[in-house]
Amino acid sequence: MNIPLTIKETQDGLKSKKFSAVELVDAYFSQIKKYNDEYNIFLTLTEDSAYKKAKEADKILSNKDIEILSEKPLIGVTASYKDIFLTKGVRTTAGSNILNNFIPPYSATSVLKMENAGAITIGKANCDAFAHGASGENSDYKATLNPWNKSYVPGGSSSGSAASVSANMSLVSLGSDTGGSVRQPASFCNLVGLKPTYGAISRYGVIAMSSSLDTVGTFAHTIDDIEIIFDVLRGQDGFDGNVIDFEKKSFDKNSKIKLGVAKEYFGKGLDSEVEGKIEEAIKIYERLGVEIVEVSLPHTKYGVSVYYIIQPAEVSSNLGRFDGIRYGNDRSFFGDEAKRRIMLGSYVLSAGYYDAYYEKALKVRTKMVEDFNRVFSHVDAIISPVSPSTPFKLGENASNPLKMYLEDVYTTTANIVGIPGLSVPFGFSKNELPIGFQLLGPRFSEHRLFEIGRMFHKEINYKPRVAL
Amino acid sequence: MIYTPIIGLEIHIEPNTKSKMFCACPQDHFGKKPNSQTCPICLGLPGSLPFTNREAINKTIKLGLALGSKISEFSKFYRKHYFYPDLPKGFQTSQKDEVLCLGGSLFGKRINHIHLEEDAGKLMHVNNQSLVDFNRSGCALIELVTEPDFHSTDEVLAFTKELQLIARYLDISNADMEKGTMRLEANISMLNAKNSNAKLPDYKVELKNINSFKFLEKAINAEIVRQESELSKGRKIIQETRGYDENKKTTFSQRVKEGSEDYRYFPEADLPPIEIGELKIKNLKLKIPELPQAKRERFQDIYKLSKDYIEILVSDLNRANYFEDVIANGMKQPRLRSLHSLHSFAMTVANLMINKHLDTDYPEPAGLARKIIELEDRSYESAENTEEAVRQVLQTNPEIIKKYQNGQTQVLSFLIGQVQKILRGSGNPKLIGDLLKSKLEK
Numbered sequence: 001m002n003i004p005l006t007i008k009e010t011q012d013g014l015k016s017k018k019f020s021a022v023e024l025v026d027a028y029f030s031q032i033k034k035y036n037d038e039y040n041i042f043l044t045l046t047e048d049s050a051y052k053k054a055k056e057a058d059k060i061l062s063n064k065d066i067e068i069l070s071e072k073p074l075i076g077v078t079a080s081y082k083d084i085f086l087t088k089g090v091r092t093t094a095g096s097n098i099l100n101n102f103i104p105p106y107s108a109t110s111v112l113k114m115e116n117a118g119a120i121t122i123g124k125a126n127c128d129a130f131a132h133g134a135s136g137e138n139s140d141y142k143a144t145l146n147p148w149n150k151s152y153v154p155g156g157s158s159s160g161s162a163a164s165v166s167a168n169m170s171l172v173s174l175g176s177d178t179g180g181s182v183r184q185p186a187s188f189c190n191l192v193g194l195k196p197t198y199g200a201i202s203r204y205g206v207i208a209m210s211s212s213l214d215t216v217g218t219f220a221h222t223i224d225d226i227e228i229i230f231d232v233l234r235g236q237d238g239f240d241g242n243v244i245d246f247e248k249k250s251f252d253k254n255s256k257i258k259l260g261v262a263k264e265y266f267g268k269g270l271d272s273e274v275e276g277k278i279e280e281a282i283k284i285y286e287r288l289g290v291e292i293v294e295v296s297l298p299h300t301k302y303g304v305s306v307y308y309i310i311q312p313a314e315v316s317s318n319l320g321r322f323d324g325i326r327y328g329n330d331r332s333f334f335g336d337e338a339k340r341r342i343m344l345g346s347y348v349l350s351a352g353y354y355d356a357y358y359e360k361a362l363k364v365r366t367k368m369v370e371d372f373n374r375v376f377s378h379v380d381a382i383i384s385p386v387s388p389s390t391p392f393k394l395g396e397n398a399s400n401p402l403k404m405y406l407e408d409v410y411t412t413t414a415n416i417v418g419i420p421g422l423s424v425p426f427g428f429s430k431n432e433l434p435i436g437f438q439l440l441g442p443r444f445s446e447h448r449l450f451e452i453g454r455m456f457h458k459e460i461n462y463k464p465r466v467a468l
Numbered sequence: 469m470i471y472t473p474i475i476g477l478e479i480h481i482e483p484n485t486k487s488k489m490f491c492a493c494p495q496d497h498f499g500k501k502p503n504s505q506t507c508p509i510c511l512g513l514p515g516s517l518p519f520t521n522r523e524a525i526n527k528t529i530k531l532g533l534a535l536g537s538k539i540s541e542f543s544k545f546y547r548k549h550y551f552y553p554d555l556p557k558g559f560q561t562s563q564k565d566e567v568l569c570l571g572g573s574l575f576g577k578r579i580n581h582i583h584l585e586e587d588a589g590k591l592m593h594v595n596n597q598s599l600v601d602f603n604r605s606g607c608a609l610i611e612l613v614t615e616p617d618f619h620s621t622d623e624v625l626a627f628t629k630e631l632q633l634i635a636r637y638l639d640i641s642n643a644d645m646e647k648g649t650m651r652l653e654a655n656i657s658m659l660n661a662k663n664s665n666a667k668l669p670d671y672k673v674e675l676k677n678i679n680s681f682k683f684l685e686k687a688i689n690a691e692i693v694r695q696e697s698e699l700s701k702g703r704k705i706i707q708e709t710r711g712y713d714e715n716k717k718t719t720f721s722q723r724v725k726e727g728s729e730d731y732r733y734f735p736e737a738d739l740p741p742i743e744i745g746e747l748k749i750k751n752l753k754l755k756i757p758e759l760p761q762a763k764r765e766r767f768q769d770i771y772k773l774s775k776d777y778i779e780i781l782v783s784d785l786n787r788a789n790y791f792e793d794v795i796a797n798g799m800k801q802p803r804l805r806s807l808h809s810l811h812s813f814a815m816t817v818a819n820l821m822i823n824k825h826l827d828t829d830y831p832e833p834a835g836l837a838r839k840i841i842e843l844e845d846r847s848y849e850s851a852e853n854t855e856e857a858v859r860q861v862l863q864t865n866p867e868i869i870k871k872y873q874n875g876q877t878q879v880l881s882f883l884i885g886q887v888q889k890i891l892r893g894s895g896n897p898k899l900i901g902d903l904l905k906s907k908l909e910k
Contacts, residue, residue, distance in 0.1 A: 086515045094514070106508050108515060205515040212737030239509075241519050241739050313734060317547055320558020321512050349549075349732035358734060 001027050003168055005221045005464035007077050007228055010171060011069065014061055014076045021054035021061070021076045021120070028078050028122055032169045035468055039145045041163045043083050044091050045123040050078070053120045060118075073228055075118030080170040082161045083124040084131055084207040085111050094207045095157075096129035097140040098322050098333035108205025109237040110174055110216050117232045122170045125160030130319065131176055131209045132337040133157045134184060134407040137398050140335055145394070146188060147467035148434060152391040155185030158217070162189040165219045168466040172229060173219040178209045179307055180386070180411025182217030183423035183438055187386035190425045190434035190465060192453070194218045194226045195411075196234070197443045198418035200246070204239035210314040213307075213415040221464030223422070223453045230446055246444045257452060259285055260295035260379035265410060271389040277435045278385055281426055284459055285383070290452075295375045295382065299368045300413060306368070307412035308405055309348050309361040316345025340401065365416050372417045376442040381452055383437055385410045386423050390433045414440055422449045424456060471658040471699060473692050474669060475624055476616035479631060480609050481641045482587070482649040483527040489586040489608035490518030490561065490739075498647050502601035510606030512556030517738050520545075524608035525568065525742060527640040528584045529752050531610060532569025534634050534759055535579055539749050543568050545584075545736040550729070554589035554600055561586050562611075564733045568742075574634075575627055578615040585609050610641075616655065616668060621688045625681060628652060633760045637785055645680045652678045654688055657705070658695045674709045675719060687712035691719045763788060771795075771814035772878070780822050791817060793833035794840075803841050812897040815881070816840060848896040857890040858903045872908050880904060 001019055004010045013019050029047060036042050057076050060068060068075060081087065084094045086104040093099045107115075115121065128138035136159025137143040144159040146152040147167035154163040158175025162185035165173050175182045177195035186193025194217055201216040208214060218229045235245045261282060266275060286292055319342055324330030334342070348357035375382065388409060397404045414421040420443070425436045441449045456462075485495045491509035494500075508516040529539055546564040562585035569582035589605035591598055612631070618624050632650060635643040643650035653676050657669035675691055678684045690712065698705055710719040758766070760782050767778045767788075781788045794817045798804045804813060820826040820836065830836040849857075861883055862869060871879050880901065887900045 084515075092514075099514070102514070104513070104515070106513075106515075204517050207514040208517075208738075239519055240517050314737065317549060317559055317732075317734070320549060320551070321514070321556060323551055323558055325553050326556070346732060349734055351728075351730045351732075354732075354734070 003027050003031070003171075003466075005168075005171070005466065007074070007171065007220075007225045010076050014057070021057040022051065024076065025050050025054040025078065025120060025122075028169055031167070031468070032122070035147075035167055036169070039147060039150065039163060039167060040126055040139075040142045041144055041160045041167060041169060042080070042123040043093055043095070043126050043141055043160070046087075046090055046121050047123075049090075050120050050122055053115075057118060057120065072116075072118035073232060074114060077119045078122045078171045079114055079119040080122050080125045080161060080164040080173040081108075081111060082127045082131075082158045082173070082175040084127060084176060084209075085124075085174060086205040086207070087111055087121070087124065090124065092124065092207070093141070094130050095127040095139040095141060096333070096335065096338065098329045098331075099327060100140075100333075101328050104205075106205060109202040109239060110233050111205065113233050113237075114174070114229075119172075122164070125158070125164050125173060125175075127160055127175075128157035128181075128337070129335045130207065130315070130338055131157040131178060131181055132315070132341060134180065134404055135159070135392070135394075135397065136185075137394065138335060138337045143394060146391055146433075148190065149391075149432065151393055152433060153188065153394055155188035155387070155391065157181040158185050158219070161219055162186055162191055162193070165189070165191055165221065166466055167468045171220070172225060175217045175219060176206055176209070177215050177217040177411075177415065177421075178213045179311060179408045179415050182219065183411050183414075183421050184387050184407065186219055186423040187425070187436035187438075188391040188434060190428070190436075190467070191219050191221060191423075192223050192226050192425060193423035194230060194446070195414055195421040195423075196230065196446060197420045198415070199242045199244055200420070200444065200446065201230075201233045202237040202240040202243050204237060208314075208318040210311040211318065212314060213311060215415070221466075222462075223424075223450050223457060226422070227447070227450045248447050249445070251448060251451070257290045257381075258293050258379040259290050259452070260293050260375055260382040262295050262297045262300065262375075262382055262384060264297050264300040265384045269388050269406070269409070270385060273429050274385050274387070274389060274435060277426060277429075278383065278437050281437050281456065282383060284456060288455055288459055293379050295379060297368075297371045297375060297413070299364060299371050302364050303368065303413045303416060304405060304409055306361045306364050306416055307408065308344070309357050310365070310416070312341040312345035313349050313358050314345070315341040316343075316349065337401070368413060369417050372413075372419060372442075380441065381445070381449060382440040384440060386436055386438045387411075390429045390431075390435055410438070414438075419443055420446045420449060422446075422453050424453045425462070426456075426460070470661050471696050472661055473619055474616045474657050474659050475618035475688070476655045476672075477612075477614045477618065477624065477627070478653040478655070479612045479614075479628065480651040480653075481531075481612070481631075481635055481643050483524055483608050483610055483641050484639070484649075485521055485523045485527065485608050487521055487523075488606040489521050489524055489584070490606055493606065495607050497603035497607060498649075500603050502599070502603060505603045506605070510556075511602055512558075512605075518561060518736070520739055520742070521608060524584055524610075525744075526752060527638075528568050528582060528610050529744065529749070530638050530640055530756060531612070531635065532572060532582050533749070533753055533756055534638055535569075535572035535574055535582070537569035537572035537579060537582060539569055539744060540566055541744055541746075542566060543742040543744065545739045546733045547736050548585075549732040552588065553598065554591050554602075554605070556589065556602065556605060560588065561736055561739070566741075568744075574630060575623075577617040577623070577627055580613040580615055582610060582612045585611060616657075621685055621692070624654065624688060625685060628684065629681065630760065633783060637757055637759055645678070645684075648679065652684060654678070654684075654691075656688065656691050656695065658692070658699055660699070671705050671707045673705065673707065675712070676709055676722065677711050683712060683714070686714075686717065687719060690717055694719060770810070771818075772811050772881075773814060773818055774881070777818045777822060781818065787821065787827060790827050790833055791821060794836045797834045798837040798840060801837065801841065804837065804844075806898075807844055807896055808898045809901060812884075812901055816897060844896065848899075849891045849894045851899065854887070854891065854895050854899055855903060857887045857895065858900060858907065860890060861886045862904075862907055869908060880908075
């Protein structure tokens with residue numbers, strides 16, 4: 001069967017009995033069996049529970065009418081989860097050997113919300129260990145290959161999540177975005193990726209990397225699908241004290257949209273092909289009647305520095321629990337990147353250095369928030385590159401951690417400031433590798449970003465494509 | 469003695485909240501089956517997040533208000549890092565800057581601050597094995613830190629006993645040392661009185677694991693003696709943590725601290741800052757009941773009871789309330805009003821409660837009031853015999869009479885007691901009082 005690439009097509013097919021949910025799951029697993037060994041996308045498959053859930057879906061669909069969609073908006077939708085999402089009874093490794101035998105006794109809120117909405121869990125996706133990385137190469141379970149070209153990385157750290165969707169092994173996937181780990185792999189794999197506002201979706205049950213920056217992100221082929229999942233996941237769960245409930249804001253469709261272009265985002269270090277693609281996108285927006293406004297975010301240049309102080313500091317704290325007493329394996333099972341961040345983080349938090357590093361980084365963070373508040377007082381969103389380049393080759397940056405850190409230059413600011421970012425796919429480079437751009441908006445402006453992204457996709461007549 | 473003890477206290481109080489500090493597990497862990505009250509949050513499992521218990525915050529603020537602390541409008545939690553098998557996350561969620569309550573005092577001893585944190589689990593060492601019980605892990609814990617204002621064990625005892633009483637009055641904790649709901653650490657050093665320039669000694673010894681008032685007294689005394697003897701031999705005292713050995717009646721070294729430990733504190737991002745508005749503080753203030761010291765003073769003013777009686781009643785809020793309920797009930801009854809003044813009735817009630825434990829026999833205050841009527845009706849001595857006894861007492865106590873006439877009217881209770889002695893306690897206290905007064909004031 002031809003696997004549909006959107007939630008609507010999937011559910012239309014199920015409702016019209018073009019195929020059953022069991023047949024759908026068959027199709028995904030046959031794709032997985034064909035390619036997974038080669039591409040290292042899934043670490044654990046949940047075949048039994050997937051079939052059980054598919055049978056349930058078929059039963060529900062045969063009994064009930066279309067009304068079911070308001071109750072179960074994700075019925076029949078296959079989902080994979082980055083292996084830092086806890087899944088009750090199903091091994092969760094965080095991509096690290098230190099947890100290679102960890103079977104969690106509870107599930108993440110987002111996993112439960114997906115399953116309650118009818119989603120079928122396919123399996124747990126590979127990732128950089130503890131989400132440390134921008135290429136997937138820091139996984140202790142071999143690097144995931146980019147389904148569009150296996151000499152290239154799929155991006156990271158949600159490498160397997162992105163690859164699973166673009167390899168047609170799952171319709172949607174959840175990842176986490178702490179400094180770009182959803183938006184960058186989405187861009188490298190020709191997918192839509194959302195990093196939500198900090199505090200929109202509960203982080204409960206997602207293994208923490210950096211507590212003030214972590215967000216639960218989503219991968220899908222279309223913005224419509226991202227919106228459906230976002231609406232399923234957002235809101236309080238009584239476990240994440242930073243989450244607030246918010247109303248979907250409607251906005252006047254006739255009002256002129258203003259899109260900011262930050263001059264700091266263009267210049268040295270940006271690949272010319274990527275830059276050209278963004279300029280093309282800006283032209284398309286202008287054609288659509290969007291007003292393009294040049295804006296300035298002067299503290300952007302400190303973004304990566306601030307990120308690489310706050311993030312390792314919080315990492316060093318969050319990884320403290322893997323002290324060798326519980327979870328089976330001792331600290332020697334940590335990979336190099338985790339050790340590097342534990343050392344960096346412990347250093348910047350230690351007495352005598354705290355004020356010079358962590359405290360100062362928090363002050364710059366406040367300045368960056370002010371930058372964005374000022375800009376968002378007169379534009380609806382900002383358009384920016386996601387990554388300074390198209391996907392790079394496996395091994396290309398692996399021996400140079402500093403260069404790898406610079407991969408995050410366009411993405412970390414959204415995490416530092418806590419705002420949403422939507423990675424929008426926009427075609428391919430000359431050597432057939434995906435390129436995208438991102439839209440950044442004020443806190444809790446996700447629905448607005450969806451509108452702005454959708455009008456673009458409509459204009460270019462975007463069609464979802466899978467690599468395999 | 470050329471050395472003055474300088475003592476500062478760190479007192480931990482487990483509040484009697486329903487649930488732990490950051491999860492829904494029960495707070496009360498005393499005597500529960502090990503590891504039967506845990507969840508992913510208090511076990512610090514990967515992916516778990518804390519969620520603030522508002523009740524614990526309110527109880528901490530109440531303690532702060534009772535002790536005259538300044539309540540912060542904006543307060544934050546911090547992560548305090550150290551490795552220990554009973555600390556499942558590798559850090560303790562505690563407070564550092566922007567704590568809930570700043571300053572305050574009790575019995576003239578200054579309080580530095582009061583903050584809220586989570587407790588660790590408990591380690592047990594059995595047959596060469598170390599076991600961890602996480603029932604206590606994540607329990608809410610209030611920490612009160614004093615300034616080094618104490619100079620004797622008695623001062624420490626008085627302060628901690630009063631703090632315990634206040635916690636009970638506020639209904640924030642039973643503060644039982646034996647059950648571990650109140651725990652004490654004392655930082656002790658000795659100041660050479662000759663060296664009057666130095667405000668504080670340049671070392672301190674932390675005395676830990678003190679789990680009863682009796683222990684507290686012995687342990688601090690033993691440590692003072694040890695330090696004095698070391699110093700008088702010209703030795704330098706090592707900065708360290710010490711425990712108390714009940715058998716040897718001495719303190720012993722547990723851990724030597726070199727410099728200050730680096731806990732790598734930073735703000736806990738998983739918890740939003742706590743904002744405490746004026747209205748909330750106002751509402752919590754309204755919930756602060758009359759505190760022990762105010763009650764002592766009122767009992768003295770209104771009932772004119774002896775210090776000992778007041779202390780016995782005030783030290784148990786239930787008994788103090790019962791006492792006042794009996795008074796209120798009894799003073800509504802004409803029969804008792806005809807026999808008693810407020811003072812003599814209060815004396816009667818207190819006496820029956822304290823010496824005859826009649827409050828245990830009559831759990832209802834009205835029951836005891838009825839019992840008193842019964843006792844009085846049955847057994848009062850005749851007016852004639854009473855007058856005779858009063859005459860005898862006045863004759864044999866000219867000194868006391870002088871005192872009374874010089875304004876020391878509290879000797880009246882003594883005289884009433886003397887009359888009752890002659891009457892073997894069967895005199896009508898009101899009648900005796902009236903007779904004495906009329907004679908004395910002639």
